[in-house]
């Protein structure tokens with residue numbers, strides 16, 4: 023099978039790396055080697071790769087910005103897909119943004135603000151790609167990216183392209199029904215507004231994050247989803263767990279729902295810390311915290 027993957031996928035023109043450290047592709051800087059790490063530049067390549075994977079029943083996973091994910095220290099036995107090239111393109115048609123799923127969300131937020139288009143400014147501080155943000159319905163407090171999304175173009179796991187409109191899309195807090203496909207393009211509808219008003223929100227969001235989140239550290243954003251009507255960060259903080267660490271993995275002293283890799287932390291220590299926090303919160307509050315980050319084994 024190993025030989026097949028290289029010889030079958032090389033002619034597609036994708037960039038194939040073998041034994042690629044996933045720590046290089048995650049904001050946490052954690053993760054062992056992936057057997058194959060395939061960078062895909064256009065739709066045709068994606069369809070060819072997905073058909074090959076489907077026909078050969080190969081394990082695969084698609085990463086966006088690597089900002090919400092924990093891979094194990096053993097890495098990944100299969101193919102990791104990363105979209106680049108054409109998937110980083112975008113165009114603006116009046117108040118509609120047509121955007122490849124590999125575009126950086128924060129960049130898109132600033133770029134649309136600059137064009138006096140409102141709707142994405144609240145998401146300026148969210149790391150990762152547009153595809154990842156839609157997949158996980160990323161957002162701030164009561165506002166998520168799905169609020170300005172009109173439709174998405176996806177390729178399903180058998181390699182078939184489809185457009186999904188509002189009637190097909192289901193979003194909940196940090197959740198979408200886009201688990202069985204790969205988002206390749208997003209269509210957002212924004213509103214023409216005064217540029218200063220949009221920039222005010224951008225500044226406010228950036229400043230809020232600067233004081234309330236551990237910017238510049240190796241982390242994967244909030245580790246746990248918020249339980250209904252509460253904040254996981256507040257609950258963890260109330261147990262005095264800020265700064266609590268296992269090995270090089272530590273609860274942030276700024277926001278307790280962030281876990282930081284201080285230098286060469288392992289996935290094992292991170293998972294142990296997650297379980298420890300979950301148990302402490304369960305004991306004290308009888309609340310079972312659910313992880314927001316994706317844990318891939």
Ligand code: EPU
Nearest residue numbers: 162163234243244246247248253255256259276277278279
């Ligand atoms: N709080 C504490 N201690 C902490 C952290 C928070 O007491 O260590 C308190 C705060 O003082 C505040 C309340 O908890 O009164 C809520 O905190 P915050 O405003 O930071 O919001 P959050 O619910 O912790 C959510 C999102 C963040 C998003 C912020 C800002 C989730 C899990 N988290 O955090 O999203 O940036 O709102 O809008 O929904 C992410 O999804 O990765 C993420 C970081």
